[in-house]
Amino acid sequence: MLDKSTIHQAVRQRYGALAEQVPVIQSTAAGCCGDSPGEGDCGCGADLYDASLLEGLPVDVTGLSLGCGDPVTIAALRPGETVLDLGSGGGIDCFLAARQVGETGYVIGVDMTPAMLAKANASKARMGVANVEFREGQIEALPVDDSTIDVVMSNCVINLSPDKPAVFREIFRVLKPGGRVSISDIVTEGAFSDDLRADMLRWSECVSGAIDASDYTAMLRDAGFEDIHIVDKVDTDDIVPPQPGMPRIFSARITATKPA
Numbered sequence: 001m002l003d004k005s006t007i008h009q010a011v012r013q014r015y016g017a018l019a020e021q022v023p024v025i026q027s028t029a030a031g032c033c034g035d036s037p038g039e040g041d042c043g044c045g046a047d048l049y050d051a052s053l054l055e056g057l058p059v060d061v062t063g064l065s066l067g068c069g070d071p072v073t074i075a076a077l078r079p080g081e082t083v084l085d086l087g088s089g090g091g092i093d094c095f096l097a098a099r100q101v102g103e104t105g106y107v108i109g110v111d112m113t114p115a116m117l118a119k120a121n122a123s124k125a126r127m128g129v130a131n132v133e134f135r136e137g138q139i140e141a142l143p144v145d146d147s148t149i150d151v152v153m154s155n156c157v158i159n160l161s162p163d164k165p166a167v168f169r170e171i172f173r174v175l176k177p178g179g180r181v182s183i184s185d186i187v188t189e190g191a192f193s194d195d196l197r198a199d200m201l202r203w204s205e206c207v208s209g210a211i212d213a214s215d216y217t218a219m220l221r222d223a224g225f226e227d228i229h230i231v232d233k234v235d236t237d238d239i240v241p242p243q244p245g246m247p248r249i250f251s252a253r254i255t256a257t258k259p260a
């Protein structure tokens, strides 16, 4: 198993390069997964969202959509809520959430890749959005105060983390009592071989860092969450063809609550 900083470095390198290529992403539909031989993208992209939600968003935002679901709609946000997006990338979910929480609400996006933060901040300035803030940081040590967040969302990011229990502990710490979690992520049924776990390209493509859904649930429970659900699993077999040492891979939505 590779050490945490090696994984962070590989992930930062991949998403830093993607952030610099927004027009390329637009024209090829490359996503979070799928540069490896024999693979396409994992269905990531702006077509994950109802088209009406995307109206008015610039191409630098929709063209840098690298998620695997729509955690904003799942979250059923209310005006005035404070929302945190883990691994905010080009900012698509933050900008969508900002519209829903309104001017009395606030959205914080955290990402560790400077080029992604630069894109997101440039889009924020161009759009004149006041209730979104992007912070540089790692999701394993969030730059966010305790018990200040109503909803934590994340889109195709936690699978990339080398320390998922730390991520879930951090989510629990920053949520207010009764706060909720709305995540879209890649999960598996079964485990990857050690060789695939050590494959940094596959890891950074949102493939081999993914964990079994029951382990995901156990980690959330260990962090203190209740009412945990992993549902709507979408099979990615046709996109990431099964190979020896590869478990079944799904895009799923994950919800949970911090006890009140």
Ligand SMILES: C[S@@+](CC[C@H](N)C(=O)[O-])C[C@H]1O[C@@H](n2cnc3c(N)ncnc32)[C@H](O)[C@@H]1O
Binding pocket: 008, 011, 012, 015, 016, 032, 064, 065, 066, 067, 068, 086, 087, 088, 089, 090, 091, 092, 093, 110, 111, 112, 113, 116, 137, 138, 139, 140, 154, 155, 156, 157, 160, 161, 162, 206
């Ligand atoms: C697959 S992209 C998803 C971006 C965005 N959520 C979206 O839906 O378009 C993953 C993003 O998470 C960020 N990321 C990955 N691991 C991270 C970590 N450990 N801490 C902070 N950011 C991370 C990457 O820099 C990248 O911007």
